[in-house]
Amino acid sequence: MSAAHPRLSLNQATIKYANLAEAVDATLLAGYESIGLWREPVLEAGLGRSIRIIDDSGLRVSSLCRGGFFTMEEGPSRRESMDDNRRAIAEAHALGAPALVLVAGGLPAGSRDIVGARARVRDAIAELADEAAAADVTLAIEPLHPMYASDRAVVSTLGQALDIAEQFPSGVVGAVVDTFHVWWDPDLAAQIARAGDRIASYQVCDWATPLPSDVLLARHYPGDGVIDFAGITAAVVAAGYSGDIEVEIFNQDVWNSGYDAVAARARDSFAAEVAPHLS
């Protein structure tokens, strides 16, 4: 077992086909101290059993992915979404995850009203904030790359996420800085500095072109693309973020590889590209 950087966390989506026990094993074997969980494999294992697996592993849980998807207008499906988000907050609390990652959701079918959809994201977070505070779980709004604005997340920039987060107490609502989603932003340095203690999660993976035919799977190991991890990491450190840092890669080739090999390569790419800029 090699040691991983003490702040490094393996986001479970990087080894998407592993069940929770397999993901924990691969994470431990590669020397990580932390793991980022997803609700689907947690619920597949059962919440109680998942908690035992995590407790027995000694791993920290860096975040739970994900809540959100609440851009729809008021009605039964919005109520279902809010109920599901309340369950996600409770799960994050039970798992000891400090943050619940929120992906806003895209435009409702047939709608062209992105301004309205964005307002409903803010309203949904207002509805959830008290429960999140009571559960000691930070609602971590994740701005997604603008190429996902119509079908996945109408929150497209860190500045936009902070405009929402700042309407609520620090520690209750924050934002995710995921290099893949924000690296292109001309205003990134200023917004990371502005974020300060609103940074609820820092996630790293790389951007490379050409994009694959499914643009959701366009992520790469740090160092395999064009992102300036030195500059972004230094900015995140200067903003005061001291939590775990997740490697999160959606990539079919990575998913088709062995879990242990992926965990090791993510660890090593982090050591080469990100860790040197953490102190």
Add this chain to the structure above:
Amino acid sequence: MSAAHPRLSLNQATIKYANLAEAVDATLLAGYESIGLWREPVLEAGLGRSIRIIDDSGLRVSSLCRGGFFTMEEGPSRRESMDDNRRAIAEAHALGAPALVLVAGGLPAGSRDIVGARARVRDAIAELADEAAAADVTLAIEPLHPMYASDRAVVSTLGQALDIAEQFPSGVVGAVVDTFHVWWDPDLAAQIARAGDRIASYQVCDWATPLPSDVLLARHYPGDGVIDFAGITAAVVAAGYSGDIEVEIFNQDVWNSGYDAVAARARDSFAAEVAPHLS
């Protein structure tokens, strides 16, 4: 022959496989009064012959696409690019195009320094500004969608384009508002208002998902996607833009269709989706 809206222009890239004479014929047949030209078909026909074709047609030229691609470091290839941009300015002047559209270019091979690449865009424009002013051609910086930031254009938002443009006299350097590229921007309304007379071109086409495997070809007729043409067009009008408006669609299915049918459909979709918001 049906009448098109008097401000409507057919960007030649919408019927990419037409030579200049064919493009002019299709544009006239569909009742347009204006055409947006590309350098490649103009130079294929020859500049002198192209000028005669345009003069004989009675069409206005709304813009010439495109200059730019000047993010590289100083050296022979940067000098080649600057020379090519000077020729493009001269061509725009000769063709009577009020604006030369500039696509910045992506990251140089092997570079992760997007901040540096962006600075070199500004420097290139500074080098060209006097010649553009003398030629009475506005350098129109086109912010491209952030999904093209690494390989095509490091200028990603209207605000960023205006930050550059405002360093030069109005009329010499401006920005393109292309709905496809900017529709997702949470700051769009404010930046269009800020732009005022810096808007050098307004281009319309629609965004829809899933994206095609070549994301350069993801554009659609207005009305076939999710863009709020009412809101964006009203903002552009309120900012004072009174020039021609181009329909510019890169889409393999559109390119595979007959030129006359495409010109007619672009005209009709403009009449339905954009024209009602112009007064």
